[in-house]
Amino acid sequence: MSVIFRNNTSSIIFIVLVIILISCPPIQTKDDPFRNAKAIGAYDDGTILVEVKDSLRLIYPNGTPHSIPKIHCKKKCHYHLLNPNYVIITYDNNVGMIIDWKGSKILKRFKYDKLSIGEKNDKFLIMRHNEFTEYHIEHGKIVKITNSLHFDKSHKEHKEHKITEIFSLDDAWGITISSEKKKSFFSIIKTESKSKTLTTEELEDFAGPSKCITKNKNNDIQYYCLYRTHTHRLKLVNIKNLSLNDNTFDLTSTDLFQSDISFETKTFIHIMPNVGFLVEATAKLNPKYYIFNIFEIDYFDPNNAFGEWIINNNDNDFIDDNIFILPNNKAIQIRKNGKYVNDLSSKIPENNQYKNTHIKSVPNNVDIGTTTLKITFLNAITSTTTTAANISIYYKNKNSNEIILRQKLLCKKHCTISDDDYSLTIDIPKITFNMPNTTYYVEIDDDFVKYKYDLITIPGIKKENWIINTPDYKYSNEDDKFKLGNLRLNSIGTEEFDKLSDADKDYFSDQMRIELSKNIPVDYSRIKINDKKYEFDMTLGVNLYKFLIQIDPPNEYSDNKKSTKQVFEDLNSLIITSQNLTTNLDYNNYTKNIDKDYGLKEASDTLAELKASLNNFIADRRYLIIIIVCLILIAMLYFYGRYKNKKGTNIIVFKVALIIIDLINDIRFIIKLKTISSGLFIPSVLFLLFPFILNVFFAIAIFKFEIQNSINSEWFKNYIKPVAIATILSSGDIELLHIFDSNFGGFKIFSVKFSPKTLNLIFWGGFLNIILENLPQLVIQILYAINSSSGINDVTALFTLIISIIVFLVSVIECSYHIFMNNKNENHVGIHIVERDIKH
Ligand SMILES: *[C@@H]1O[C@H](CO)[C@@H](O)[C@H](O)[C@H]1NC(C)=O
Ligand SMILES: *[C@@H]1O[C@H](CO)[C@@H](O)[C@H](O)[C@H]1NC(C)=O
Ligand SMILES: *[C@@H]1O[C@H](CO)[C@@H](O)[C@H](O)[C@H]1NC(C)=O
Ligand SMILES: *[C@@H]1O[C@H](CO)[C@@H](O)[C@H](O)[C@H]1NC(C)=O
Ligand SMILES: *[C@@H]1O[C@H](CO)[C@@H](O)[C@H](O)[C@H]1NC(C)=O
Numbered sequence: 121m122s123v124i125f126r127n128n129t130s131s132i133i134f135i136v137l138v139i140i141l142i143s144c145p146p147i148q149t150k151d152d153p154f155r156n157a158k159a160i161g162a163y164d165d166g167t168i169l170v171e172v173k174d175s176l177r178l179i180y181p182n183g184t185p186h187s188i189p190k191i192h193c194k195k196k197c198h199y200h201l202l203n204p205n206y207v208i209i210t211y212d213n214n215v216g217m218i219i220d221w222k223g224s225k226i227l228k229r230f231k232y233d234k235l236s237i238g239e240k241n242d243k244f245l246i247m248r249h250n251e252f253t254e255y256h257i258e259h260g261k262i263v264k265i266t267n268s269l270h271f272d273k274s275h276k277e278h279k280e281h282k283i284t285e286i287f288s289l290d291d292a293w294g295i296t297i298s299s300e301k302k303k304s305f306f307s308i309i310k311t312e313s314k315s316k317t318l319t320t321e322e323l324e325d326f327a328g329p330s331k332c333i334t335k336n337k338n339n340d341i342q343y344y345c346l347y348r349t350h351t352h353r354l355k356l357v358n359i360k361n362l363s364l365n366d367n368t369f370d371l372t373s374t375d376l377f378q379s380d381i382s383f384e385t386k387t388f389i390h391i392m393p394n395v396g397f398l399v400e401a402t403a404k405l406n407p408k409y410y411i412f413n414i415f416e417i418d419y420f421d422p423n424n425a426f427g428e429w430i431i432n433n434n435d436n437d438f439i440d441d442n443i444f445i446l447p448n449n450k451a452i453q454i455r456k457n458g459k460y461v462n463d464l465s466s467k468i469p470e471n472n473q474y475k476n477t478h479i480k481s482v483p484n485n486v487d488i489g490t491t492t493l494k495i496t497f498l499n500a501i502t503s504t505t506t507t508a509a510n511i512s513i514y515y516k517n518k519n520s521n522e523i524i525l526r527q528k529l530l531c532k533k534h535c536t537i538s539d540d541d542y543s544l545t546i547d548i549p550k551i552t553f554n555m556p557n558t559t560y561y562v563e564i565d566d567d568f569v570k571y572k573y574d575l576i577t578i579p580g581i582k583k584e585n586w587i588i589n590t591p592d593y594k595y596s597n598e599d600d601k602f603k604l605g606n607l608r609l610n611s612i613g614t615e616e617f618d619k620l621s622d623a624d625k626d627y628f629s630d631q632m633r634i635e636l637s638k639n640i641p642v643d644y645s646r647i648k649i650n651d652k653k654y655e656f657d658m659t660l661g662v663n664l665y666k667f668l669i670q671i672d673p674p675n676e677y678s679d680n681k682k683s684t685k686q687v688f689e690d691l692n693s694l695i696i697t698s699q700n701l702t703t704n705l706d707y708n709n710y711t712k713n714i715d716k717d718y719g720l721k722e723a724s725d726t727l728a729e730l731k732a733s734l735n736n737f738i739a740d741r742r743y744l745i746i747i748i749v750c751l752i753l754i755a756m757l758y759f760y761g762r763y764k765n766k767k768g769t770n771i772i773v774f775k776v777a778l779i780i781i782d783l784i785n786d787i788r789f790i791i792k793l794k795t796i797s798s799g800l801f802i803p804s805v806l807f808l809l810f811p812f813i814l815n816v817f818f819a820i821a822i823f824k825f826e827i828q829n830s831i832n833s834e835w836f837k838n839y840i841k842p843v844a845i846a847t848i849l850s851s852g853d854i855e856l857l858h859i860f861d862s863n864f865g866g867f868k869i870f871s872v873k874f875s876p877k878t879l880n881l882i883f884w885g886g887f888l889n890i891i892l893e894n895l896p897q898l899v900i901q902i903l904y905a906i907n908s909s910s911g912i913n914d915v916t917a918l919f920t921l922i923i924s925i926i927v928f929l930v931s932v933i934e935c936s937y938h939i940f941m942n943n944k945n946e947n948h949v950g951i952h953i954v955e956r957d958i959k960h
Pocket of ligand 5: 707708709
């Protein structure tokens with residue numbers, strides 16, 4: 121493009137100069153200075169050619185004016201640009217000549233039937249008696265190429281063909297032809313074509329005018345022509361695959377408007393280099409300017425909706441061929457009343473990702489829970505009478521790439537047009553965008569709005585063109601457990617469900633479960649259907665089928681990391697939203713009859729929750745197997761002890777197991793408190809740590825004392841290792857040391873005789889354990905169960921509590937028994953002494 125027009129400022133100055141110069145007193149009469157000024161166009165170097173009265177004036181890019189000596193025409197002169205510095209002058213009687221800027225004649229008098237200036241003003245073509253001559257300037261000299269073209273005479277219909285217009289294209293000649301049957305045809309030939317016989321293709325409903333342009337992108341040369349039809353529409357024609365051998369080509373055409381635009385007067389089509397076409401027309405008494413950017417936008421793609429710029433001119437200007445386009449692609453318009461010069465370049469529609477150039481912008485990122493979407497348009501809009509245009513929002517599943525409908529809503533009901541008429545706001549339910557880091561698509565039906573000042577309805581946005589992404593979100597590690605809720609079938613659904621066989625009912629439930637998970641959306645594994653039964657609805661007076669839904673917490677593999685509470689709320693809103701809007705639930709046989717008024721109701725049934733929890737627990741085989749194996753081992757150990765030595769305190773096996781389980785339980789519970797950062801964590805740790813230290817203290821004291829005791833020193837020397845291990849374990853509960861004097865299985869290791877002092881210490885240690893560990897831990901667990909939202913309705917929580925209670929009760933009973941025995945027999949400290957006294 122021209123070096124002169126580097127930026128907007130220089131072109132604005134230039135435009136202003138145009139006005140000043142045109143209104144110069146020496147040039148102008150005393151009347152309206154614009155009355156007789158007519159811009160012819162701009163040369164490649166930016167020089168403008170203006171016709172004022174009957175003379176020609178040049179305005180150089182630096183603003184200097186220059187007059188071209190007057191040429192006398194017998195009748196009216198018509199002027200055309202020819203680059204780099206020539207003017208073609210034609211007279212009304214089909215005679216032409218070429219002059220240069222000094223007014224010297226370069227080419228004298230040539231006669232023609234038709235004349236066409238090349239699309240880039242770099243050559244021109246004339247036709248005379250089926251002989252075509254192209255003129256162009258090479259090194260300041262005129263070069264002439266003449267060809268004699270003809271139609272294939274073997275076709276009868278070709279005999280009546282008459283050439284109506286010719287186009288000098290970049291490297292070819294385009295020709296429009298009419299037949300006596302009022303049909304129009306198109307033909308195209310390259311200058312270097314081997315055959316001189318023209319091939320024709322019909323132009324549908326051709327009325328003219330028309331213009332053609334060459335699009336050469338990546339060496340793929342295609343031609344586009346734009347014409348007006350008899351029904352006042354604009355048709356765009358694409359020509360490609362032009363053969364050099366036989367002049368054949370492929371021609372396709374498309375309407376540029378969906379509806380009748382009804383131009384009232386003349387239509388002017390201008391070429392915009394490297395853009396396409398600029399069309400001037402009037403409709404509803406207003407001048408309209410439509411720019412078709414064929415270099416950028418694929419107008420043949422049915423999924424592509426295009427836009428154009430429309431002036432709503434309240435000056436009610438007459439329309440005339442009054443636009444010319446500067447080499448830098450700025451379009452300048454000189455108005456009859458001289459009020460302003462208009463720069464159209466910023467109005468060129470660009471291709472955008474939503475493939476709808478009527479639309480200026482749409483959001484591509486929204487937050488989770490967004491309730492509005494705003495579309496901004498290029499031109500003022502208003503609502504249509506169309507009532508069925510829907511807006512559909514889809515969700516794309518990351519793993520399966522499946523595209524699932526979330527909401528479908530009628531624009532009529534949910535769209536609001538802004539006060540300035542340039543934007544549209546769509547109300548959407550909060551549930552629509554409910555997943556983080558996810559892709560959504562919005563699809564809009566055609567005719568959802570129309571132009572306020574025009575008879576144009578705006579096409580919609582086709583599927584997958586408008587992409588919306590949601591931001592990432594990290595869900596916190598809550599104390600999460602499964603949640604139960606009930607949903608219901610409506611009466612139609614209940615009736616249909618009733619008819620199914622039991623196997624089909626199960627299949628139905630499972631499909632419903634899958635559909636629900638897909639639509640929430642949540643991993644299939646997190647949704648279960650536990651139960652289904654009738655429920656009597658008081659208001660309706662009918663029995664309806666109710667399903668107990670279980671929502672499980674996320675695990676590390678879950679795509680949806682939302683808590684059970686959030687998933688519950690999502691499902692509930694999804695069902696309730698379906699009351700008024702279409703969702704995917706409505707399209708599926710297994711979910712369409714869910715009772716939408718009922719939604720998803722929380723099931724506050726502790727028994728059902730325990731049952732579900734037990735099912736969960738049983739379903740998780742690992743734990744079950746470990747527990748059963750442990751129980752069997754303990755039982756075997758007990759019977760083995762009994763078999764070996766009936767008189768031993770074999771029951772100690774259970775006591776030891778209980779102490780170990782209690783210790784594991786306490787630690788697990790503390791870890792749980794830590795993960796949910798509960799306030800009970802610190803007290804819980806303190807009440808585990810303090811007795812622990814105390815127990816270690818006791819154990820060491822006992823062993824120190826016993827080693828010094830001569831009776832037991834031999835035994836201690838033999839069993840120092842197991843005793844050391846037991847000492848560490850006994851920090852959980854000092855009473856564990858009783859395994860050594862339990863006489864279990866009659867083994868020597870288990871048959872030490874502790875001194876009364878040791879027994880005393882163990883007894884008091886055990887007592888302190890109750891006070892400082894078991895009781896506080898039990899209290900903490902009960903406090904937790906009362907305060908926590910999840911309570912004790914799952915099996916692990918229940919199990920923990922039960923173990924704590926058992927340990928506590930066993931310890932208390934044991935302790936009371938010892939105290940009781942102590943009182944009865946002053947000499948005896950504990951049950952073990954009593955036992956041994958009996959034994960020996
Ligand atoms: C026409 O051109 C297109 C590419 O523009 C090509 O794909 C197609 O095969 C061509 N058709 C013929 C008949 O040559
Ligand atoms: C819009 O959705 C409604 C309800 O689903 C449907 O009845 C109507 O046909 C849809 N409109 C179009 C144009 O598809
Ligand atoms: C967001 O999604 C993309 C792909 O869908 C994934 O690669 C990325 O890791 C996700 N971001 C986070 C933080 O999970
Ligand atoms: C559905 O529409 C009805 C009537 O217009 C209204 O009362 C109800 O609140 C709406 N429901 C939802 C979930 O918006
Ligand atoms: C839903 O049921 C109807 C009739 O029972 C059947 O024709 C249709 O294929 C079913 N649709 C789906 C998605 O299963």
